[in-house]
Amino acid sequence: MADLLVVPDPRLADLTTLRIGGRPRALLECATAEAVTAAVGALDAAGVPVLVLGGGSNLVVAGGDLDVVVVAVRNSEVGYREADPGEAGPGQANPGGADSGGTGPGESVSGGIIVRAGAGLNWDDLVADTVGRGYGGLECLSGIPGSVGATPVQNVGAYGVEVAQVLHRVRWYDRGTGTDEWVLPAALGLSYRTSVLKNSDRAVVLEVEFRLDPAGRSEPIRYAELAGRLGVAPGERADPALVRRTVLELRRGKGMVLDDDDEDTWSAGSFFTNPVVREDELPTVRSRVTDRLGAEQAAQMPAFAAAGGVKLSAGWLIERAGFGKGHPSSSSPARLSTKHTLALTNRGSATADDVIALAREVRDGVREAFGVELHPEPVWVGCSI
Template sequence: MHASSLEAYTTLRLGGKAGAVTVASEPDEAVATVRSAARRGEPVLVLAGGSNVVIGDDGFPGTVLLLRTRGVKIVKRDSRGVLVRVAAGEPWDEFVATTLGDGLAGLEALSGIPGSAGATPIQNVGAYGTEVARTIEAVHVYDREADEVKELSLPECGFAYRSSVFKNNDRWLVLEVDFRLDDATVSAPVRYAELARQLGVEIGERVGADRVRETVLKLRASKGMVLDPEDLDTRSVGSFFTNPVLSAQQWAEVQDRLVDAGEPPSWPAPNGTVKVPAAWLIEKAGFAKGYAGRDGVAISSKHTLALTHRGGGSTEALLDLAREIRDGVRDRFGVVLHPEPVLVNCAL
């Protein structure tokens, strides 16, 4: 398929045209497409769910590979639990539902996240007190530099907060992901205060995994974070900014600048750092839910961290709104927010 608008392949419904679009329903097809493009010296953009990518108005000049691989299989059961292998193109929430239906726990708090299973290690996707790095055992990839398929172990994936060796790195094409799950219908310990409150339990308690999934789906829907074609608030990439992790000195400087803003929520992070909610900083810098930018873009009416495309807009308009928010938070608190999604052929 040649020159095609990329709007249809992203949850934002934004992005210019591609030089060419091709579909891979098998891992071998995906590898062959990438190899072929490399021989031609042509760039490749891999898209699956398109839920964590912002594509510029000029589109992408090379080949866009739509990853449509499918499949979930149990590789082995042992004393450490159950090893489950999922194809990179498998829709993430369908995979979570499948594992729970098979009596396997560990992914329930990550229910409702848009996108594909193969995208989750790239971003080290996380929500409600957990992240995929807690359950990933290995990631099967095509290494473009070595021109071979490899299995990367958990340490080799370099997982960090919303990051990994795969993020912003064209070397790796994720083909399959191995998750180590519990052979149980009881959830992993509940680690997130809001979720614990909704469940009526204490932090660290376990409840039925299905109940956690149901509660998380309701929480996400209330924030416009579950894809719904009828709800324009879900035309987003989820959280646009990561929660800043501040040094003790930066945290002290933020507190000095609070004045009448009140005490922000915060959590201790590694090495004496402090994690502060970006949503709180954005709101206190004067950007409320529903705050409108130009040309059909706005902050979600349900969640301050989501920047949405209401229709008829452009990527540049969305980025202008992101810049306005970033600069406003910097001017108010001296904290620089960083984007969470992958930016393709555009920049903040």
């Protein structure tokens, strides 16, 4: 493959997991980090709007003609090395977000293995490779679609682990200064499903390094459902290969592993982030739940301490606001997954407008029922909620 390929007649619907999106001005497939920087640098200099694309699994893209050139990041080399004794441990990478459950500095894996991966590598291929070699660290993040380079963009997380906990360094192309440099996680402003890279033109991720446990121990298992399945106490570590298998099983049951034959996975994953309300707002939310559903439900409403207040469960609120699995109907082109109310899915013929209309309906319905504002997790291109 040439380093840079111009793909004829591209459609974003063919490049996104929601299978929506119109025609960009051009699509450039870049097989090396150098091709990415050359393409983005030249387009920036010419003032041409750029969409940096990985696996297209966190995008809501408008239909029609799009005034954007897509730069697809496809460099995918992988290498392993031993960490130098002086290199920062994962504890220093952890932003300490309330749900990050990060490895504390005291728990840092001493020494350790560093894996370096090209930004265009498929994320789950990297997880499988590390686990296959007996290294711990990435196993709870098994099955998340998309590319390695996008993982720091929204600080991907699942089953009690965020990428911030295992991130070592990022090589990025700074689009403001035109420099290609390695930066530490602190430069990324990582927090719950966001970073300085999300919804910004700040930089393009070219390569990422993660710190792994060579002793074959997983990250501590903090997610109760996963701990229960594994038969370990929350906080204990387990065999990474077993954790990976179990996570994939749990995710498949929720339609959260891409599958061409399963329309419940034709989505952008969780469509809304879990909303964080101020502590003094919580009683009002609970009383609205009581009014609508009774005191028992209000008492059972999931609510966890989080940075900035209390984190609620978007899926719980959506369901209790009256949007059940499969909403609105089995014949709708865009509907909630039949396995998971938090995923908006395209059943094959949905347009961007169909998906956006459903997103608005759910967001407005939750606001009306409980006074809680839901915020979409994906990045929007040429459209907005």
